Amino acid sequence: NMPTSYKVLGQVATSGGASVDLYISPNNVNAVCSTLSACVIGNTSYLRVACVPSGQTIAQKNYIVYDTYVNQYDTLFLTLGVTMSSGDKMTVYASGGGPVAFSLFGSEIY
Numbered sequence: 187n188m189p190t191s192y193k194v195l196g197q198v199a200t201s202g203g204a205s206v207d208l209y210i211s212p213n214n215v216n217a218v219c220s221t222l223s224a225c226v227i228g229n230t231s232y233l234r235v236a237c238v239p240s241g242q243t244i245a246q247k248n249y250i251v252y253d254t255y256v257n258q259y260d261t262l263f264l265t266l267g268v269t270m271s272s273g274d275k276m277t278v279y280a281s282g283g284g285p286v287a288f289s290l291f292g293s294e295i296y
Contacts, residue, residue, distance in 0.1 A: 188295050190293050190294070191296070193294065194289065194290070195208075195292050196209035196288075196290045198278065198287075199284075200278060200280050201228060201282060201283060202280075202282075203282075205234070205236070205278070205279045206277060206278060206279070207275050207276070208275075208276045208278045209270075209275065209290050210274070211240075211272055211275070211294075213273070214272055215295065216269065216270065216294070217293065217294050217295070218270075218293050219267075219268040219269075219292040221263065221265055221292070222263070222264045222288065222289070222290050222291075223262070223263050223288070223289045224286055224287070225261040225286065225287040225288075226257065226258055226261070226284075226286050227259075228286070229282045230255070230256065230258045230282065231281050231282045231286050232254065232280070233251060233253070233254045233256055233262065233278070233280055234252050234280075235264070235276065235277070235278055236248040236250065236279075237250060237268055237270065237274065237276050238274065238275050238277060240272060240273025240275075241273065250266070251264070253281075256286075266292075
């Protein structure tokens with residue numbers, strides 16, 4: 187049996203239209219990303235979420251959410267079940283004056 191750690195995988199507050207890495211699966215670690223929250227603290231925002239395999243750059247095929255509209259002070263919860271291997275990353279993006287607080291919850295398998 188491989189040890190599993192249930193945890194907050196990543197948290198970041200972002201705005202202004204730049205994609206940022208929310209979580210990168212460490213070397214020799216697999217991860218299951220179970221829940222993602224996006225809390226719009228500032229202005230209404232369009233959100234993007236992408237899962238990018240190790241060694242690749244972000245492309246259209248990587249998006250699991252693209253320009254989803256979320257009102258000011260609303261929170262979007264996504265139940266994902268996304269699996270990741272070493273070096274895979276989840277990136278997030280928020281348009282506008284933000285910020286938007288993203289939190290990713292799940293488990294790492296060693």
